[in-house]
Amino acid sequence: MNLQSLETKIDELIKISENLVAENKTLRQNRAELMSERDTLLEKNALACSRIEDMIARLKSMEISL
Numbered sequence: 001m002n003l004q005s006l007e008t009k010i011d012e013l014i015k016i017s018e019n020l021v022a023e024n025k026t027l028r029q030n031r032a033e034l035m036s037e038r039d040t041l042l043e044k045n046a047l048a049c050s051r052i053e054d055m056i057a058r059l060k061s062m063e064i065s066l
Helices: 003-065
Strands: none
Touching: none
């Protein structure tokens, strides 16, 4: 293997490494955004469950008073 082909291979590896670093950064950002969205959805779900439970309790109390 001559020096020129070695340099070419090293350049290719450097480009691949740079691309992987950039891709990894993007994936980490996407993951953080998705985790934040997940937390928001979990909070909304808990609130909806609480409201439904409250409505059921009110309906049951109305049923008893009838």
